Amino acid sequence: MSRSGFVTFVGRPNVGKSTLTNALVGEKVAITSDKPQTTRRAIRGILNRPAGQLVIVDTPGLHKPRTLLGQRLNDLVESVLGDVDVIGFCVPATEKVGPGDRRIARSLSGYPRAKKVAIVTKTDAATREQITDRLIEVDALREDWAAVIPLSALTREQLDVLTDELLELMPEGPALYPEDVVTDESLEDRIAEIIREAALEGVRDELPHSIAVTIDDIAERETGSMTDIYANLVVERDSQKAIIIGHKGSRLRDVGARARAQIEPLVGTKVFLKLHVRVAKEWQRDPKQLGRLGF
Template identity: 95%
Template sequence: MSDPVEDPGEQSTATHSGFVTFVGRPNVGKSTLMNALVGEKVAITSDKPQTTRRAIRGILNRPGGQLVVVDTPGLHKPRTLLGQRLNDLVEQVLGDVDVIGFCVPATEKVGPGDRRIAESLTGYPRARKVAIVTKTDAATREQITERLIEVDSLREDWAAVIPLSALTRDQLDVLTDQLLTLMPEGPALYPEDVVTDESLEDRVAEIIREAALEGVRDELPHSIAVTIDDIEERETGSMTDVYANIIVERDSQKAIIIGRKGSRLRDVGAKARAQIEPLIGTKVFLKLHVRVAKEWQRDPKQLGRLGF
């Protein structure tokens, strides 16, 4: 008996590659989801709204193709020029990606903000839409079911509605597989060994900002920015010097960041250094300087100097 003839379709080597971004209200778990998908921390996370301030790309490789995940700020009603520019950035990204993932936490009822964002996706007809119910690890089965029903009713063109937990990685593979099938056919857009196109300076600055955000409240989180003056490896190769600035808007905020006799600034440095060292691959000497840039969130020139 002759061997059966294989169906050529079964051996298709076509790969799918493209861009996906996640949208939703601030603090619905977009950056955490991105990090979980990529398998490495490329976006900082915090319980403070508008933690993400740039379009950060994380790259996920699978046998069937490559996903480029673009993390963006949460859509919100802007109160400053910075806030407006962040919203403008989100809109630009939404117009360019292949798939938009709309995120709603399982622990919170769908509200007016969610509905407004879901309706706004009609303005981006190029992208396929996927609804994602996040934080299922923190919700009851009844809450998850209720949320899935609410989210499903928001639009008629969802390509899929998927509940998941980035923390426990439950259903992450389901989302990955679904996203890949929705991407256009084509080769990988980045080399396989690349997990992000963020520069080392940008990643270090974000790690420092994440450490500075911890424990602060009121308006201070929005007022914190970080710049890097220099990252230089010493001749011995066993130590890297990092010189950075933590920028705030008022003298009173500077005092909060520094803390009593410099205690809080030392704590920020220790937390940041613990994450910078594995990233760089050497021990790190981290020198932090806190300076004031008056009302930088509202000043076009200062925003430009800070990269916004």
């Protein structure tokens, strides 16, 4: 008897949802960063086990939106939550449960179809006392948790416990994706996300939300030994463009080198990566620009 279905992890931004998704899938399908709202799309990672298949939908963190982009990210999360079989509510072991956590936990009542699991993340960075406190706090948030599980995506501790529990909660049915598929993301989308992750590394706080990436072209050369990729890093202001490029182009070269190192294993050849930085004024607030950038 096989089970299969959809699970999504919710929580405040930066509680470890994308790291958990990647750890469960066993391959990097969602980019991670210590900047909140790194995830901007519903990315599906697929986990196959003898007992069945889990389709993990990684979504942006729920937050109070300050821009049209922020509102659209929240709307995306809402639509995903209405469709999944299980919702995993994540709270880091290292931080006390706060008003944002309580608000999200309460909001889960709006999705009666989904079973709810509470997950205390980042146990590798917490003391035993912190983990115990967090489990007690989280358990008290709702009466309908199907399970409360502490784990570390980094050390993989208790990941199997979570996987078994999630599969047990899924409806009976055949696999939804072929067994050799780890994500339904297109190659172009995965490359754009890798470049954005590289650009987020080390930038100052005002930049993360202002960066978008578009791909103009991906073309393998006739020899088959090199892939040419032309991409744009889109920011909102000239001052941000200067930050991304860096002194005499040094920052942009670093971004290119970091991104290339991750893209090459993905495409299976050496990569020539040409990055162009362009300014689209206030794109996060402009419906037309958002549409062009895929939001």
